[in-house]
Amino acid sequence: xxxxxxxxxxxxxxxxxDADDFLSFAGDDQVTRFMRWNTLAxxxxxxxxxxxxxxxHPWRRAVCVGDRCVGFVSIWPGSGDDRCRADxxxxxxxxxxxxxxxxxxxxxxxxxxxGDLPDVLRIQAFVGADNKASQRVLEKAGFTxxxxxxxxxxxxxxxQDLYLYSFLSTDVVPAAAD
Amino acid sequence: xxxxxxxxxxxxxxxxxxxxxxRPLQLSDVDDFMVWATDPDVARFCRWExxxxxxxxxxxxxxxxxxxxYHRAICxxxxxxxxxxxxxxxxxxxxxxxxxxxxxxxxxWGRGIMTEAxxxxxxxxxxxxxxxxxxVEAVVDVENKASQKVLEKAGFRxxxxxxxxxxxxxxxRDAVMFSRLATDDDS
Numbered sequence: 001x002x003x004x005x006x007x008x009x010x011x012x013x014x015x016x017x018d019a020d021d022f023l024s025f026a027g028d029d030q031v032t033r034f035m036r037w038n039t040l041a042x043x044x045x046x047x048x049x050x051x052x053x054x055x056x057h058p059w060r061r062a063v064c065v066g067d068r069c070v071g072f073v074s075i076w077p078g079s080g081d082d083r084c085r086a087d088x089x090x091x092x093x094x095x096x097x098x099x100x101x102x103x104x105x106x107x108x109x110x111x112x113x114x115g116d117l118p119d120v121l122r123i124q125a126f127v128g129a130d131n132k133a134s135q136r137v138l139e140k141a142g143f144t145x146x147x148x149x150x151x152x153x154x155x156x157x158x159x160q161d162l163y164l165y166s167f168l169s170t171d172v173v174p175a176a177a178d
Numbered sequence: 179x180x181x182x183x184x185x186x187x188x189x190x191x192x193x194x195x196x197x198x199x200x201r202p203l204q205l206s207d208v209d210d211f212m213v214w215a216t217d218p219d220v221a222r223f224c225r226w227e228x229x230x231x232x233x234x235x236x237x238x239x240x241x242x243x244x245x246x247x248y249h250r251a252i253c254x255x256x257x258x259x260x261x262x263x264x265x266x267x268x269x270x271x272x273x274x275x276x277x278x279x280x281x282x283x284x285x286x287w288g289r290g291i292m293t294e295a296x297x298x299x300x301x302x303x304x305x306x307x308x309x310x311x312x313x314v315e316a317v318v319d320v321e322n323k324a325s326q327k328v329l330e331k332a333g334f335r336x337x338x339x340x341x342x343x344x345x346x347x348x349x350x351r352d353a354v355m356f357s358r359l360a361t362d363d364d365s
Contacts, residue, residue: 036271081225081345121350122342147338151313151359154271159312164355168342 004065004099006176011061011073011108014054018062019046021069022054025093034131035091036155059113063092063105070096073109077120085122086113090137097133106141107173114169121169126152129161138165142174198294200250200302203243203261207251208235210258214283223322224281225346248308252282252295259283260292262299264308275313276303280328287324296332304360312360317343320352329356333364 014022023046025031032039040046054060054072063071071092078085088109092102114120125143127134139145143165152162203211214220215229229235243249247266251258260282267273278299282292303311318325320339330336334356343353 084342084345084350122340124340145338146340147355149315149337149355150335150357151274154274159274164338164340166341 004096004101006100006104008066009101009104009108010064011105011112012064014050014060014062014069014072016047016050018069019043019050021093022046022050022062022072025071025091028094030094031091034128034134034155035089059086059116061109063090063101065096065101070101071105073105075109075113075117075120075123077117083119085124086117086120088123088125102137103140104176106137107176110141110167110171110173123167125165126162127165128155129163135163135165140174141167142171143167144171195289196255198291198298199253199256200262200295200298201253203239203249203251203258205236205239205244207258208232208239210251211235211239214260214281217284219284220281223319223325223346227347248276248299248303250299250302252280252291254286254291259286260295262295264299264303264311264314266308273310275315276308276311278314278316290331292328293331296328300332300358313357314359315355315357317353317355319346320354326354326356332358333362334358335362 020043023040023043026037026040026046026049029039040049054062057074058077059075061073062069063073071090073088073090076087076089077083088106090102090105092105110123113123124146125138126149127138129148135145144167146164146166149162149164151159153160209232212229212232212235215235218228221228229238246263248264250262252260252262260280262278262280264276264278266276278296280292280296280299282295300314303314316325316329316334317340318329326336335358337355337357339352339354341352342350344351
């Protein structure tokens with residue numbers, strides 16, 4: 001497998017100057033295919049999304065390789081009686097697939113996020129039953145598969161069976177053994 | 179086992195000792211409502227604390243029950259002994275699923291009444307009361323074995339255990355996810 005020096009992977013808040021990098025993956029149908037996002041169509045949309053969604057977000061990080069933004073990780077905490085759990089979403093630019101970048105970004109996220117969001121005790125991910133690549137990323141990052149939720153939600157108009165994965169604040173993040 | 183007079187509808191619960199039916203809960207049902215709503219055994223796994231005031235019960239019926247997308251009194255021989263409800267998700271991509279909730283007066287536990295009420299409710303929602311629903315789901319505390327048995331007997335499938343899923347009365351709880359689809363065969 002082609003190597004990336006995974007120590008060059010970092011997480012940081014989004015910046016307005018990430019707009020072009022952001023558009024290059026958020027404007028790619030192959031990346032947004034399994035996501036709730038609509039594919040971005042212009043630099044203006046990328047700027048607006050960074051300004052209006054990424055920057056005020058409870059916990060969203062740019063995934064960087066070196067100084068270049070190649071993806072994102074989002075954590076959406078619940079509120080009220082659901083405040084102990086949070087949903088995770090992530091995406092990486094197509095040219096960085098298959099190199100361990102997403103797995104590394106998730107492991108880094110899991111090492112940080114429980115400290116940043118102390119009410120959160122459970123992080124969960126909903127993954128399409130046919131999205132094998134994302135299931136592998138979650139498993140390598142240490143998530144447990146809780147089960148298959150049948151006909152759980154629509155994704156872009158199609159009714160989906162979704163696997164539910166979870167990682168608890170008491171779970172151990174696997175050491176980087178790539 | 180005694181055999182009671184059979185009726186086509188409402189449904190007959192074999193060992194329940196009466197006829198089980200569903201109908202909307204009204205303000206005039208408040209005194210029956212207070213029987214289960216004040217009972218700490220009933221409230222144990224619910225998000226709410228036992229009611230202490232009839233006025234609070236009336237406000238709840240008026241504000242939450244009457245406008246609810248699907249809420250029914252469980253009646254035994256015409257008298258409310260519990261409720262069953264199906265929530266609605268406002269986000270369009272989640273509208274295919276509804277979460278089921280139910281309570282029954284503790285004096286009526288262990289007689290198959292809740293299982294029958296759940297069956298009736300599922301048939302109503304999939305039969306036209308909630309045409310957008312593909313999936314009915316229930317999230318049950320891991321310690322609430324009686325409720326898990328109700329769902330198993332009512333033909334729900336256990337999909338998995340979700341640890342530290344929600345906070346109940348200040349404590350983090352593990353929960354079991356159950357579901358029944360509009361396309362599931364009768365069990």
